[in-house]
Amino acid sequence: MNARVIEVGGAAPYRIQIGPGLLEDGTALASMLRGRHALIVSDDQVAPLYVQRVHQALANARPGARIATHVFPAGEASKTLENFSAVIEALAAHGATRDACVYALGGGVVGDLAGFAAACWMRGIDCVQLPTSLLAMVDSSVGGKTAVDIPQGKNLVGAFHPPRAVFADTTALRTLPPRELHAGFAEVIKYGAIVDAGFLDWLEANTDKLLANDDALLTDAIARSCAHKAAIVERDPFEHGERALLNFGHTFAHAIETEQAAFFGYGSGVNHGEAVAIGMVLAAKLSSALGMADVADGERLRSLLQAFGLPVEMPVGLDLLALLAHMRLDKKAQGSGLRFILWDRAGAARIVAGVDEAVVLATLQA
Numbered sequence: 001m002n003a004r005v006i007e008v009g010g011a012a013p014y015r016i017q018i019g020p021g022l023l024e025d026g027t028a029l030a031s032m033l034r035g036r037h038a039l040i041v042s043d044d045q046v047a048p049l050y051v052q053r054v055h056q057a058l059a060n061a062r063p064g065a066r067i068a069t070h071v072f073p074a075g076e077a078s079k080t081l082e083n084f085s086a087v088i089e090a091l092a093a094h095g096a097t098r099d100a101c102v103y104a105l106g107g108g109v110v111g112d113l114a115g116f117a118a119a120c121w122m123r124g125i126d127c128v129q130l131p132t133s134l135l136a137m138v139d140s141s142v143g144g145k146t147a148v149d150i151p152q153g154k155n156l157v158g159a160f161h162p163p164r165a166v167f168a169d170t171t172a173l174r175t176l177p178p179r180e181l182h183a184g185f186a187e188v189i190k191y192g193a194i195v196d197a198g199f200l201d202w203l204e205a206n207t208d209k210l211l212a213n214d215d216a217l218l219t220d221a222i223a224r225s226c227a228h229k230a231a232i233v234e235r236d237p238f239e240h241g242e243r244a245l246l247n248f249g250h251t252f253a254h255a256i257e258t259e260q261a262a263f264f265g266y267g268s269g270v271n272h273g274e275a276v277a278i279g280m281v282l283a284a285k286l287s288s289a290l291g292m293a294d295v296a297d298g299e300r301l302r303s304l305l306q307a308f309g310l311p312v313e314m315p316v317g318l319d320l321l322a323l324l325a326h327m328r329l330d331k332k333a334q335g336s337g338l339r340f341i342l343w344d345r346a347g348a349a350r351i352v353a354g355v356d357e358a359v360v361l362a363t364l365q366a
């Protein structure tokens with residue numbers, strides 16, 4: 001099967017390729033390497049499966065290349081300034097020049113951390129994203145957001161650094177644990193929720209086949225998601241406006257993740273996709289509480305998320321006032337008060353500023 005291609009335009013255009021076997025396509029991978037230095041960054045769950053394959057493919061296609069590997073422990077807890085420094089030190093030890101390329105091989109954590117290091121080394125070198133999780137394929141590998149977490153919040157330190165290319169090898173999804181596959185569907189469903197009600201119909205009709213790893217349908221779902229993301233980030237690369245729609249459910253999600261981390265460390269409790277699922281249900285409820293959307297729309301979204309094996313209830317034991325405090329520090333918050341991405345109906349999201357904290361609290365309590 002030929003790879004599906006989605007072009008992302010703008011000041012730094014690049015191509016997203018989606019299809020089986022891309023991690024072994026040395027010619028395509030090496031075509032992105034301007035100089036001689038390549039650093040493959042991965043985590044200790046993905047590396048044993050794919051690093052050797054990518055290394056070999058690159059070496060075969062570019063015999064003169066100097067290829068090194070940097071592997072760090074898997075999980076959100078690794079998205080730290082310390083691990084960022086370690087990638088920078090790996091680039092320095094490798095003697096990476098300005099025409100070097102970082103190959104970010106893994107899920108969202110790898111893409112964010114390796115991408116941020118690429119953004120900073122010598123003020124920015126190329127980064128090729130090789131997403132191996134569904135979540136990374138449909139969201140984090142596209143659009144150039146890179147970051148690490150600090151105890152005060154997720155993704156608070158980072159940079160916009162568009163990738164040089166994205167290669168989403170769909171065969172990697174076959175080894176993805178079911179929980180990770182489900183988490184990725186939260187971001188897929190998000191595109192339906194914010195801009196494409198017909199996509200929600202399609203996801204409802206194809207839930208079982210998608211969860212059974214039907215290659216063709218998964219490729220369709222990834223391509224449709226990436227096309228939506230590409231169109232939005234092309235128009236608004238730095239999130240001055242509509243890109244914020246991609247954060248539907250994320251203000252609640254990041255607050256949940258930050259609060260969990262305060263007690264148990266990042267990576268504990270619900271994962272990012274699961275937090276987004278819960279956050280989208282809360283965003284729909286908040287929309288109804290503010291008189292924007294029909295309750296039935298929220299119920300339908302909730303059912304779809306549940307059908308994809310995602311949680312839809314707030315984890316027990318979280319301090320709701322602490323969640324509100326995290327939301328005030330969210331990057332979507334502004335001086336004028338809390339700012340959320342809410343919807344008028346399925347497929348029609350918009351940015352709503354100055355949301356009354358009392359209504360938010362009541363939504364969290366409900």
Ligand code: GLY
Binds near residue numbers: 139140142145246247
């Ligand atoms: N994940 C949201 C964005 O890339 O803007």
